[in-house]
Amino acid sequence: MNLRDHLSHEVFRIIGLAAEQAQTEAYVIGGFVRDLLLEGGSASPKDIDVVVLGSGIALAEKVRQAIGRDLPLTVFKNFGTAMLKWDDTEIEFVGARKESYRRDSRKPLVEDGTLEDDQNRRDFTINALAISLNSENFGDLIDPFGGLRHLKEKIITTPLEPGSTFSDDPLRMLRGIRFATRLGFQIEAHTLAAIQEHRERIGIISQERISDELNKIMTTGQPGRGFLLLDETGLLEIIFPELYRMKGVEEVDGQFHKDNFLHTLKVLDNIAKETDNLWLRWAALLHDIAKPRTKKFEAGIGWTFHGHEFLGAKMIPGIFRKMKLPLNEKMKYVQKLVQLHLRPIVLSQDTVTDSAVRRLIFDAGEDLEDLMTLCEADITSKNERTVKRHLQNFQIVREKIVELEERDSIRNFQPPISGDDIQKAFGIPPSKAVGVIKEAIKEAILDGEIPNQHEPAYRRMLEEGKSLGLTIQQESGDGRGEAEAPAAGDR
Numbered sequence: 001m002n003l004r005d006h007l008s009h010e011v012f013r014i015i016g017l018a019a020e021q022a023q024t025e026a027y028v029i030g031g032f033v034r035d036l037l038l039e040g041g042s043a044s045p046k047d048i049d050v051v052v053l054g055s056g057i058a059l060a061e062k063v064r065q066a067i068g069r070d071l072p073l074t075v076f077k078n079f080g081t082a083m084l085k086w087d088d089t090e091i092e093f094v095g096a097r098k099e100s101y102r103r104d105s106r107k108p109l110v111e112d113g114t115l116e117d118d119q120n121r122r123d124f125t126i127n128a129l130a131i132s133l134n135s136e137n138f139g140d141l142i143d144p145f146g147g148l149r150h151l152k153e154k155i156i157t158t159p160l161e162p163g164s165t166f167s168d169d170p171l172r173m174l175r176g177i178r179f180a181t182r183l184g185f186q187i188e189a190h191t192l193a194a195i196q197e198h199r200e201r202i203g204i205i206s207q208e209r210i211s212d213e214l215n216k217i218m219t220t221g222q223p224g225r226g227f228l229l230l231d232e233t234g235l236l237e238i239i240f241p242e243l244y245r246m247k248g249v250e251e252v253d254g255q256f257h258k259d260n261f262l263h264t265l266k267v268l269d270n271i272a273k274e275t276d277n278l279w280l281r282w283a284a285l286l287h288d289i290a291k292p293r294t295k296k297f298e299a300g301i302g303w304t305f306h307g308h309e310f311l312g313a314k315m316i317p318g319i320f321r322k323m324k325l326p327l328n329e330k331m332k333y334v335q336k337l338v339q340l341h342l343r344p345i346v347l348s349q350d351t352v353t354d355s356a357v358r359r360l361i362f363d364a365g366e367d368l369e370d371l372m373t374l375c376e377a378d379i380t381s382k383n384e385r386t387v388k389r390h391l392q393n394f395q396i397v398r399e400k401i402v403e404l405e406e407r408d409s410i411r412n413f414q415p416p417i418s419g420d421d422i423q424k425a426f427g428i429p430p431s432k433a434v435g436v437i438k439e440a441i442k443e444a445i446l447d448g449e450i451p452n453q454h455e456p457a458y459r460r461m462l463e464e465g466k467s468l469g470l471t472i473q474q475e476s477g478d479g480r481g482e483a484e485a486p487a488a489g490d491r
């Protein structure tokens, strides 16, 4: 097969000529070739891996000279690789190598090798496909391990015996699951068995790399399948015990609860259809994470998971820390969604009162839309009528949200009366009473007793102060004014 027509980027010819001048050979290999055969490739690819029979660093320098521009070149002497950046395209050069590994390390012993040695050392046959950049056979596909057939048959398998490929570099077990998930491929039976067999070897991989692969699985179209494969291979129990513990169904007196692991994966796949937001997807994965720890069978009621949303929110920092996920506002966002994930559902089951919706808007703030998306994804009943009823109720909640927001501007709530206003009005220093009055005003607004406006809030402040035995010191012009101060939402 010749693919010259797909190598439209100038750099491929330039690399071929530079290799020829250096009396060597160069090939493009790996993800670029795989994606080109799958998707037809793009005119300005992002990542190109080039393998050279000789020094990758020396060829990278020659290519940079030939391009004749001052392009950034990063040399990694220890790895014998060099990275050239041409606009948005990163080209990595590496010398063809033969690798052998020791049991206790991912760091290989490396020696120079042929193109075939280099293809052999790669993770999967679909990543070991190479295309010649040399003038005598420019564009020829070099495929000693059936990678092209495996692409067509949608199979993930290794060039070498899979056990040695995974034992050499156990990260590849996760990469295999990631590719199977992203591409919708099957992992070939021996390859899958080898992952099962070598699963404990994942222990030599750093948490950062594991989480990086998990995040890549999370960003695919159907991440749930990735977690099923992690479970099937025994990796899930090792790298994500909290999720593993959600598996299974228990029965007491003929009553079953649903399998929370499978339910979670369904919610994750549901939400993946609605959003690319990685952290919203993480919230879906973790929303019921405390169910195993709160599970109880209560006579006359059945299975309950009381407070799992609060305990779940509490578990998030520990999970994020252990997984080396960011401990910043992303974590707080996931925590907040986990904690609030039952609120809209409860709302949609009862009659939807204004004050309950106002409180939801207040608590969820700018993440309200994401919370609603999570809750809709959480409806996984097989009974179509139940699903329909829930979705209809959610629609009512959404309409109420719009209506109340127009009226009350509760989102990003700013108190219409500040602590300073209260201190001045009653001539008191910062004290508990100030907080009590502020809280009473907020509650009155959320309950719909007064609108979110300065004038009525001021009147409520006077009443609350009076009931605390305070006397007015300084009447505010605003408070007595004839014209009502505009509410934020009226502006």
Ligand code: CTP
Pocket (backbone or CB within 6 Å): 029, 030, 031, 032, 047, 049, 121, 122, 123, 124, 127, 128, 169, 171, 172, 175
């Ligand atoms: N590779 C490998 N083993 C690894 C990592 C990478 O054999 N643990 C090889 C594969 O041939 C792979 C190539 O190095 O195709 C480039 O790796 P990388 O850039 O990480 O992945 P891509 O295959 O390019 O895929 P993507 O960019 O989509 O992750």
